[in-house]
Amino acid sequence: MAVEQARAPDLSFDDIDPRYRAFIEDYIGLYGLDAAAFCRPLPRADEMFFKAILPNYEQDASIAAFKFTEATLRHFDTVRQIVDGAFGGFEKLGSFLDFASGYGRLTRIMLQKLRPDQIHVADIYKDAVDWQRQAFGVAGTYSTPDPAHLQHADRHDLIFVGSLFSHLPAELFHRWLAALYGLLTPGGVLAFSVHDESFLPQGEAMDASGIRYFRFSESGSLDADIYGMSYVSEAFVGEAIGRLPGRPAWRRFHKGAYENQDLYVVGAPGKDVSNVFVASTPMGGFETATHLTNGTVEFSGWALERTPGRRLTRLSVQLGGETRLEVAPDCERPDVLTHFPKAANTPIGWRFRLGPELARPGEMIRLRMDSDSGLFGCAYAEFPPRFAMTYAGWSRRALRQG
Ligand SMILES: C[S@@+](CC[C@H](N)C(=O)[O-])C[C@H]1O[C@@H](n2cnc3c(N)ncnc32)[C@H](O)[C@@H]1O
Known part of the structure; x- marks a missing residue:
């Protein structure tokens, strides 16, 4: 070896x-x-x-x-x-x-x-x-x-x-x-x-x-x-x-x-650590990409703020360095908790649609998850999703395409 x-x-x-x-x-x-x-x-x-x-x-x-x-x-x-x-x-x-x-x-x-x-x-x-x-x-x-x-x-x-x-x-x-x-x-x-x-x-x-x-x-x-x-x-x-x-x-x-x-x-002896606060970085991932008509693709996935007392304040879809869509959570995802035992918050589900009017072929899609802790996490995909490229967070499965 x-x-x-x-x-x-x-x-x-x-x-x-x-x-x-x-x-x-x-x-x-x-x-x-x-x-x-x-x-x-x-x-x-x-x-x-x-x-x-x-x-x-x-x-x-x-x-x-x-x-x-x-x-x-x-x-x-x-x-x-x-x-x-x-x-x-x-x-x-x-x-x-x-x-x-x-x-x-x-x-x-x-x-x-x-x-x-x-x-x-x-x-x-x-x-x-x-x-x-x-x-x-x-x-x-x-x-x-x-x-x-x-x-x-x-x-x-x-x-x-x-x-x-x-x-x-x-x-x-x-x-x-x-x-x-x-x-x-x-x-x-x-x-x-x-x-x-x-x-x-x-x-x-x-x-x-x-x-x-x-x-x-x-x-x-x-x-x-x-x-x-x-x-x-x-x-x-x-x-x-x-x-x-x-x-x-x-x-x-x-x-x-x-x-x-x-x-x-x-x-160390006498050192005050009461000003230290450590939040966990938000996590999330792409799970599905469904091809609709006219080249539009619907993406869906999950996101989680793991820090007790904190919450995700914004999910934004960014291409070419700028925000093209704001995404509202569309459900709770308690199933994701299997991967995060004893998580402080319930994971959320999200979905959004991107068509040729918003995205050019080959563009990188960045889903940015901002928390009120001041931390953010990102998940990435490509438009259109030509192959499985999720693997953000716990999700080790291939992106499901439909
Ligand atoms: C799980 S890894 C973490 C490595 C690194 N901290 C990181 O997060 O990427 C554990 C590390 O502990 C080291 N380690 C194990 N016993 C140790 C010891 N007695 N003294 C110092 N390092 C040790 C291992 O060699 C290994 O690099």
Whole structure:
């Protein structure tokens, strides 16, 4: 396997379907980011992309690259909200550590917000750290299975740990929390994601301790003693944070990270985190395209605001950079909730028609979903829909054409 991987080339964004490349560039541009800087090749050894995302999309590299980009932008929404709430913006942030960074999908964006010398990455995979040092010029630390052996002298204003605590057994959960908290500067903030107990696989029961650990994961190489799948209650995490020195202030944001992880934000001793608010990026997708007469196509799909207390305020259909249609929700879609267990809001359904008077052949359709949280999400299709190009959000099915 290792030999096969070493021989296989990295995935270049230049090699994916140009229509998906256009979606990707458009989405990145809406964030005010540089698509060329983001779209560097994906290294073949990146398990996150090649063993998790790509197989999820039937090995379709174009869809997988779009999903990779979409997930990274959502990930960045999380970090940006922490930085804004806790520090007042990137210009006020000193040093950032992405712990358990993998091959650094976030680094592709952080480099556009901070200087390379402000960015530090760490992972147990030495190759991932080396690759980022070489590709991005950031500082890197090799992590260790046991936090007692971590050698890391620097201190950081923001330490972000995406999807590591969601894989730790109880004892390592406590010890990594203490070790990483100890790397904060005074006034710093530690943010980490977990699987909430509400995501426990069906038929399984929580342990009375508040953490349930399963000895399997997506990783092909990490030992199940140190990396599996864990599910925690808020009481467990609260108690774990309570063991840290200085009675830290902390906040929990349900589904504040990724599609299904809760986010905890913990201040260094004395640091107030009450200004931090992390909303979830709106999600949605195209599902059907029905060809009517005279070249008109009716599209339909779903949208969801996942943040408690927030709502979608606007759905707009944009072509050529301008809004051609406003869309009103046409029903509730409780069926979509199967994919979003314990969602705070009911998903909505939408439909709209586009004909030759509104859209030119080959034009990209952007459905933009704006929330009163200030965040937005986008789903993309092409006019007319010549092939299935949905795959936005959970929808892994082909666009149904009629
Ligand atoms: C699910 S991935 C998340 C990667 C990245 N944060 C992201 O969101 O793309 C988990 C990462 O944790 C890393 N990891 C596992 N155990 C670790 C440890 N003890 N120290 C540092 N990183 C570790 C893995 O190598 C992997 O890159």
